[in-house]
Amino acid sequence: MGPENTLAAMRQALARNVSWIEIDVYAVAGQVVVFHDSRLERTTDGRGRIADCSLDYLHTLDAGDGERIPLLAETLELVAGRARLNIELKGPHSAEPTLALLQRHMTAGAGEWGDFLVSSFDQRQLALLHERQPQLPLGVLLAGPSLHYVQDCIALGARSVHMAIDYVDRSFVDDAHAHGLQVLVYTVDDEDDMARMAALGVDGIFCDRPPRQTE
Numbered sequence: 001m002g003p004e005n006t007l008a009a010m011r012q013a014l015a016r017n018v019s020w021i022e023i024d025v026y027a028v029a030g031q032v033v034v035f036h037d038s039r040l041e042r043t044t045d046g047r048g049r050i051a052d053c054s055l056d057y058l059h060t061l062d063a064g065d066g067e068r069i070p071l072l073a074e075t076l077e078l079v080a081g082r083a084r085l086n087i088e089l090k091g092p093h094s095a096e097p098t099l100a101l102l103q104r105h106m107t108a109g110a111g112e113w114g115d116f117l118v119s120s121f122d123q124r125q126l127a128l129l130h131e132r133q134p135q136l137p138l139g140v141l142l143a144g145p146s147l148h149y150v151q152d153c154i155a156l157g158a159r160s161v162h163m164a165i166d167y168v169d170r171s172f173v174d175d176a177h178a179h180g181l182q183v184l185v186y187t188v189d190d191e192d193d194m195a196r197m198a199a200l201g202v203d204g205i206f207c208d209r210p211p212r213q214t215e
Contacts (some may be wrong), residue, residue: 001013001208001209001210002064002067003043003063003065003067004036004043004064004208005023005024005034005036005043005063005069005070006064006065006067006068006069006070007067007070007074007075007078008065010023010078011078013083014078014079014082014083016210016211018083018210019083019084020083020085020086020117020204021079021083021084021085021086022085022086022087022088022206023072023085023086023087023088024036024087024088024090025072025087025089025090025091025094025098026038026050026051026090027051027091027092027093027094027098028050028051028053028055028058028091029053029054029055030097031055031071031072031073031097032071032073032094032097032101033050033055033058033069033070033071033072034069034070034071034072034075035050035069035090036090037050038050038051038090038091040053040061043063044061044062044063044064044069045061045062046058046060046061050091051091051092072087072098072101073101076101076102076105076110080105080110080111081110081111084114084115084116084117085115085117086116086117086119086139087116087117087118087119088118088119088120088141089118089119089120089122089125089126090120092122092125094125095118095120095125095126095128095129096128096132098118099129099132099133099136102116102133102136113135113136113137114137116136116137117137117138117139117159117160118137118138118139119138119139119140119141119160119162120140120141121141121142121143123152123156126138126140126158127155127156130156130157130158134157137159137160138156138157138158138160139159139160139161139162139184140152140153140158140160140161140162141162142162142163142164142167143164144164144166144167145167145172149161149176150175150176150179150181153179153181154179158181159181160181160182160183160184160203161176161181161182161183161184162184162185162186162206163183163184163185163186164185164186165185165186165187165193165197168197168200169200170200173202177201182203182204183201183202183203183204184202184203184205184206185197185202185204185205185206186205186206187206187207187208188205188206189207189208189209194207
């Protein structure tokens with residue numbers, strides 16, 4: 001696959017007929033950029049914290065194979081109507097500008113709220129989205145076991161809980177389903193792990209190398 005969170009990677013995923021694409025976003029200088037890490041060094045030839053950079057600087061960087069860091073607006077234009085989009089809010093204050101872009105997308109008649117799923121570890125941002133746009137599907141990200149995840153999901157109106165693969169077992173899947181929650185698991189790249197998750201009845205997985213889907 002192409003470099004992560006680039007338009008090239010998304011084009012390759014679309015060519016495989018995936019039903020969903022997951023991206024990560026930060027609010028930077030009044031725009032929403034698609035990027036995973038808080039710092040630039042791992043995936044670009046730049047340096048520093050992404051939130052401290054100007055858009056002009058970010059546009060000069062190589063994000064791998066000559067790709068640049070895309071804007072969420074560009075991603076919406078590319079993916080619209082071809083796959084659904086899971087947007088993970090990474091940086092602070094990214095909920096409002098992300099919602100504004102999605103609302104403009106809806107107003108333009110380019111999709112519907114069910115085409116999106118917005119997720120985050122930051123439940124304060126999810127609460128803001130639930131208050132402003134209750135039709136927008138939300139997912140609560142967990143890094144490990146939580147005794148109160150169901151209550152958190154209910155309070156946020158979330159439709160799904162997103163759990164690290166190391167903590168997913170039959171009891172967790174059954175409990176989440178019993179409370180009306182979908183279970184999405186990250187990150188599942190090994191074929192044996194994919195088969196194990198399917199046997200547990202999870203509703204979806206996040207993977208870096210999606211298998212080609214048939215029509």
